[in-house]
Amino acid sequence: MAQIFQVIVNALSLSLIYILFATGLTLIMGIFDVCNFAYGEFVMVGGIATYLIVAKSGLPYIVAPFAAMIIVSLIGIIFEKGIFYPMRNRGGLEPALATFGSSTIMQTAVLILFGGMPLGVPSIMSGQFKIGSAYFPMDRLPIIIGGFLMITLLFLFVQKTKLGLAIRALQQDQDAAALQGMNIASIRVVVWVVASCLAAVAGVLLSSISYVSPTMGSGYLLKGFAVVIMGGLGSIPGALVGGFVLGFVDSFGQTYLGSYSYMFAFAFIMLVLIVRPQGLMGKR
Amino acid sequence: MKLPKWQTYIPLLFIIFMFVLPLFMNSPRYLNLLNQLLLNIILAMGVYSVWSVGFINAAQPIFYGLGSYTVALLMMRAHFPFWLAFPMAGVIPAVVALLFGLIGLKMKGAYFLFLTIALDGLISWLFISWKGLFGGQLGIFPVPQPRIQAFGLDINFATSRTPYYYLALVTAVITCLVYFKMFNSRLGRVWESIGKTEDLLANTGISVFTQKQIALAVSCFFAGLAGAIWAPYITIITPSQFGLWQGITIVLGVLVGGIYSPLGAIIGTIFMAALNLVFTYLPSQTVQYQPMALGFILVLVLLFMPTGILGLSGRVQNRIKELTGRKTAPPSINKDDVKAV
Amino acid sequence: MKKGLCSFLILLLAVTLLAGLVTGCSSSTTASKEQVITIGVDTPLTGGAAPWGLSEMHGVTLAADDFNSAGGLTIGDTHYTLKVEALDDAYDTAKATNNINQMAYTDGVKFMFTFQTEGSLALAPTLTNMKILNFTVVNDDRIIAQPADAYTYRTYMGFSVQANDYLAWMKKTYPNDKSIAVLTTNDTNGNVTEASTKAAAAAAGLTYLAPVFYDTGTADFSPFVTKILNEKPDIILTIGDPTGDVGLIAKTLNGMGFKGIHATGIVGAADLLKIAGQAPIEGMLTLNMPLIPGGQVSSAVLGLPAREVAHSGSAWGTAYCCTWDFYSEAGIMFDAMKQAKSVDPTVVKAKIDQSGAKFNYAAINNGIATFGSPASNAIFGANGGHQVTNSWPIDIIKNGKDTIGTIITPK
Numbered sequence A: 001m002a003q004i005f006q007v008i009v010n011a012l013s014l015s016l017i018y019i020l021f022a023t024g025l026t027l028i029m030g031i032f033d034v035c036n037f038a039y040g041e042f043v044m045v046g047g048i049a050t051y052l053i054v055a056k057s058g059l060p061y062i063v064a065p066f067a068a069m070i071i072v073s074l075i076g077i078i079f080e081k082g083i084f085y086p087m088r089n090r091g092g093l094e095p096a097l098a099t100f101g102s103s104t105i106m107q108t109a110v111l112i113l114f115g116g117m118p119l120g121v122p123s124i125m126s127g128q129f130k131i132g133s134a135y136f137p138m139d140r141l142p143i144i145i146g147g148f149l150m151i152t153l154l155f156l157f158v159q160k161t162k163l164g165l166a167i168r169a170l171q172q173d174q175d176a177a178a179l180q181g182m183n184i185a186s187i188r189v190v191v192w193v194v195a196s197c198l199a200a201v202a203g204v205l206l207s208s209i210s211y212v213s214p215t216m217g218s219g220y221l222l223k224g225f226a227v228v229i230m231g232g233l234g235s236i237p238g239a240l241v242g243g244f245v246l247g248f249v250d251s252f253g254q255t256y257l258g259s260y261s262y263m264f265a266f267a268f269i270m271l272v273l274i275v276r277p278q279g280l281m282g283k284r
Numbered sequence B: 001m002k003l004p005k006w007q008t009y010i011p012l013l014f015i016i017f018m019f020v021l022p023l024f025m026n027s028p029r030y031l032n033l034l035n036q037l038l039l040n041i042i043l044a045m046g047v048y049s050v051w052s053v054g055f056i057n058a059a060q061p062i063f064y065g066l067g068s069y070t071v072a073l074l075m076m077r078a079h080f081p082f083w084l085a086f087p088m089a090g091v092i093p094a095v096v097a098l099l100f101g102l103i104g105l106k107m108k109g110a111y112f113l114f115l116t117i118a119l120d121g122l123i124s125w126l127f128i129s130w131k132g133l134f135g136g137q138l139g140i141f142p143v144p145q146p147r148i149q150a151f152g153l154d155i156n157f158a159t160s161r162t163p164y165y166y167l168a169l170v171t172a173v174i175t176c177l178v179y180f181k182m183f184n185s186r187l188g189r190v191w192e193s194i195g196k197t198e199d200l201l202a203n204t205g206i207s208v209f210t211q212k213q214i215a216l217a218v219s220c221f222f223a224g225l226a227g228a229i230w231a232p233y234i235t236i237i238t239p240s241q242f243g244l245w246q247g248i249t250i251v252l253g254v255l256v257g258g259i260y261s262p263l264g265a266i267i268g269t270i271f272m273a274a275l276n277l278v279f280t281y282l283p284s285q286t287v288q289y290q291p292m293a294l295g296f297i298l299v300l301v302l303l304f305m306p307t308g309i310l311g312l313s314g315r316v317q318n319r320i321k322e323l324t325g326r327k328t329a330p331p332s333i334n335k336d337d338v339k340a341v
Numbered sequence C: 001m002k003k004g005l006c007s008f009l010i011l012l013l014a015v016t017l018l019a020g021l022v023t024g025c026s027s028s029t030t031a032s033k034e035q036v037i038t039i040g041v042d043t044p045l046t047g048g049a050a051p052w053g054l055s056e057m058h059g060v061t062l063a064a065d066d067f068n069s070a071g072g073l074t075i076g077d078t079h080y081t082l083k084v085e086a087l088d089d090a091y092d093t094a095k096a097t098n099n100i101n102q103m104a105y106t107d108g109v110k111f112m113f114t115f116q117t118e119g120s121l122a123l124a125p126t127l128t129n130m131k132i133l134n135f136t137v138v139n140d141d142r143i144i145a146q147p148a149d150a151y152t153y154r155t156y157m158g159f160s161v162q163a164n165d166y167l168a169w170m171k172k173t174y175p176n177d178k179s180i181a182v183l184t185t186n187d188t189n190g191n192v193t194e195a196s197t198k199a200a201a202a203a204a205g206l207t208y209l210a211p212v213f214y215d216t217g218t219a220d221f222s223p224f225v226t227k228i229l230n231e232k233p234d235i236i237l238t239i240g241d242p243t244g245d246v247g248l249i250a251k252t253l254n255g256m257g258f259k260g261i262h263a264t265g266i267v268g269a270a271d272l273l274k275i276a277g278q279a280p281i282e283g284m285l286t287l288n289m290p291l292i293p294g295g296q297v298s299s300a301v302l303g304l305p306a307r308e309v310a311h312s313g314s315a316w317g318t319a320y321c322c323t324w325d326f327y328s329e330a331g332i333m334f335d336a337m338k339q340a341k342s343v344d345p346t347v348v349k350a351k352i353d354q355s356g357a358k359f360n361y362a363a364i365n366n367g368i369a370t371f372g373s374p375a376s377n378a379i380f381g382a383n384g385g386h387q388v389t390n391s392w393p394i395d396i397i398k399n400g401k402d403t404i405g406t407i408i409t410p411k
Helices: A002-032 A039-056 A062-086 A093-114 A136-159 A162-172 A174-180 A185-211 A216-231 A238-256 A257-274 B005-024 B029-052 B060-076 B080-102 B108-129 B162-184 B184-198 B198-202 B208-234 B246-257 B263-278 B284-304 B308-324 B335-340 C002-026 C052-067 C092-106 C118-131 C161-175 C188-204 C224-230 C243-255 C269-276 C304-312 C323-340 C346-352 C374-386
Strands: A128-131 A134-137 B147-150 B153-156 C032-041 C073-075 C078-088 C110-112 C133-136 C152-154 C179-185 C213-215 C235-238 C261-264 C368-371 C387-389 C390-399 C403-409
Touching: A002 A039, A002 A134, A002 A162, A002 A185, A002 A216, A002 A238, A002 C224, A039 A062, A039 A093, A039 A128, A039 A185, A062 A093, A062 A185, A062 B284, A062 C188, A093 B108, A093 B246, A134 A136, A134 C243, A136 A162, A136 A185, A136 A238, A162 A174, A162 A185, A174 A185, A185 A216, A185 C052, A216 A238, A216 A257, A216 B108, A216 C152, A238 C224, A238 C323, A238 C368, A257 B080, A257 B108, A257 B184, B005 B029, B029 B060, B029 B147, B029 B162, B029 B184, B029 B208, B029 B246, B029 B263, B029 C092, B060 B080, B060 B108, B060 B208, B060 B246, B060 C269, B080 B108, B080 B208, B108 C188, B147 C073, B162 B208, B162 B263, B184 B208, B246 B263, B246 C118, B263 B308, B284 C078, B308 C390, C032 C052, C032 C092, C032 C269, C052 C092, C052 C304, C052 C323, C078 C092, C092 C110, C092 C118, C110 C118, C110 C323, C118 C133, C118 C152, C133 C323, C133 C346, C152 C374, C161 C188, C161 C261, C161 C374, C161 C390, C179 C188, C179 C224, C213 C224, C243 C269, C269 C346, C323 C346, C323 C387, C374 C387
Parallel strands: C032 C078, C032 C110, C110 C133, C133 C152, C179 C213, C179 C235, C235 C261
Antiparallel strands: A128 A134, B147 B153, C073 C078, C368 C387, C390 C403
């Protein structure tokens, strides 16, 4: 019984890791209808920025997210102007492959520069507190706070601002939006900057609970795809629900089924897609 | 397109060239490279055909692996002779593909891509966890090698790489013949139009779903056959050989050659093999930069050369014709260019 | 369309001819007073396994440099020096076979180091036929189960060889700890760890609890740690796990109140400190070589990190985990050449096979390496001679630093 409580606590913190990773991904995949294989590398660059600022230069932690946001946004704009915009009328497969190529380029560059050994980043908070018989590691607290803050801000931005309205219009029909006289090119850039900032913050927070390495992003990527597909492409509440579902399935599976959990998680996603091909919260 | 007579013989000449190649290039090193090249060509044709109906099959390496495991297990556990196990190694992946297609092919591109990634995970998990049958992470070693003793011939695959080369060559030639036959038939034209105007096609009474099923199953059948050659050739098969990203080099080749034509798939695969050979002669300081170079090739080809090498030669010819003022056929731009637009 | 094919065929023909030309040119050089022996290294220099592969490339190269600067090898009137040729296989089976074939058939390499499991296993018979001496670090025990005359030797002391001594030492040093559980990856490494620990626990009289396997690429270890802590083990073993994973496991174990012993493999305290912080790693056991002056650490490996950085030209001062180990393994081969007074792989192999032959293990003062020790013969029987046993340390982490607990020397 005591164990079940611990497993639930684990599941909550695992879910938040998945949600943190998936929100930016779902934004890009929903609006551009493209699998972005390089999203993991966006997060990794956020981690590298944290390493350079906090571990190497010894600056306070609060500097890291802002620096990371600037760097990753620049990369995002390069992606939009260099790959996605020129290939906007070429279907989903070719841009997806281009992002795969870019992901290789970024991983290799980091491997050459930093050497591939895990780069340690200090935790924002350390220690743990006990809830009954279950332990909750304190370093997950920033993830919870940061994650909820990010999602709330994103939700308010998309739902309450004029720019958010434009993004939603873009998501539904790019051509119709263009006919209404909207400046599609600049709204697309805004989407990239928003998604890149989400990736950057995810990189800072995720590296604070583990470490930075060239492959840190691609490790989360499959889980991120799973959350996005399960929740429904482009749906922010979907990413939230998908993250919690996958977090709980993984936590319970890994504790009670061991290495069988892998199959369990994917079988579950297949099931979701058979019943609701548009995802849990997606619209037809 | 009417061709001058001599050009129709080029494929035949090329096949003959490949058949006599081991006579003057018999170093095991080059036979090894050529063998891998032939298997990659078989896989590349599969990538092309699934792409032509609008999908990327990320699980192709695992179907290749399924063929490898099938041939090894049938030979070792059921004591099948190689020649009986070999076709079975195509049939089983094709059946799995058909079953998977029932769910997967009803989805759109991004979902299908993800589902094939999931399928890849699922089957590799099966290879790893079902230790009694598949040998877990350690896989199967040694895989028995075939030996033909008939008509006074005694060809032992264990002592030479050459028989494998000819087996792979014959399989690759048959694969290409089957695919080219299919692409030039009504089926091929239907496939082409699936990738472009699926909704229109649905109104003509053709079952788009069945066509997609055929494309996926055929590609997995041949991928399985290629795997069936690889297993006895390499003598050790393990789940890690058939990982998700192994397939990306094949996709890269198809892209570089020209994704809008089956011939491009072959040319691109040969080009990538040649490029990798050139890479081995570069100084070792450059080694770390090679994956980066491949990444740049992938992105640049997609951006600036969407019709690949094949399309490029057509474009260059047109440009030369333009410059020399001998602009003959009305914008007889390469047919492939038109499709790219 | 067909024109494209035509010009392409011409290009192909040109490439074929060029390749033939290159093959023809690389024929053997004529005997002279100065001769260079090429040492081939096939290892992952790119991709996820690159940190280990780069470590091997640097280790072998630096060992060859030291061999040359110590005067090389003079036989009769010929002076031999070593040159290292490293090829990248990105830990891919097909690429590894290409590279080994290239080194064997085209480049005329007679001494080789390999890393990739499937490639090494598949080509071991070929290397034996061609009489090419191969030192491999493959963790798969089937590399040992080769015919007795095989030219492939494992110079990586797998956990199978160390398990008995490691667990016996724990039992002796911490008599109150009675049960052990393995937390490891769901791959070849993990399988070897699990099987070896099970056997060694029985021999040492420790209770062996159910092992927990995790998928590679796990980011949050809480579920697995919860599972293993539920069995209430005194000792948790994470041998063979990657450095980053060990660090995160240490952090999670500490977070969940684990008070027992966390024992791991070749993972440096400095790396763990950066990932987990000081408190979680205090008292951990490792098999790392602390590159700190004093004790039994040889001066030869103390300078390696700085030399490695200089060698790789890295602006960020990158030094890898176990270069000292690869350096020492290469040293075994070069010492065998010296002792055999030959650069003929058959003669060097005979020296290695010679009963009671001992070679220098460079990382430890007076460190030795032997093939076919009682420990390896007990595990691999008649093939025990293809497995190295060398001197190795057991460390205890104190104040965030490795301190040598004991050095175990093979009999």
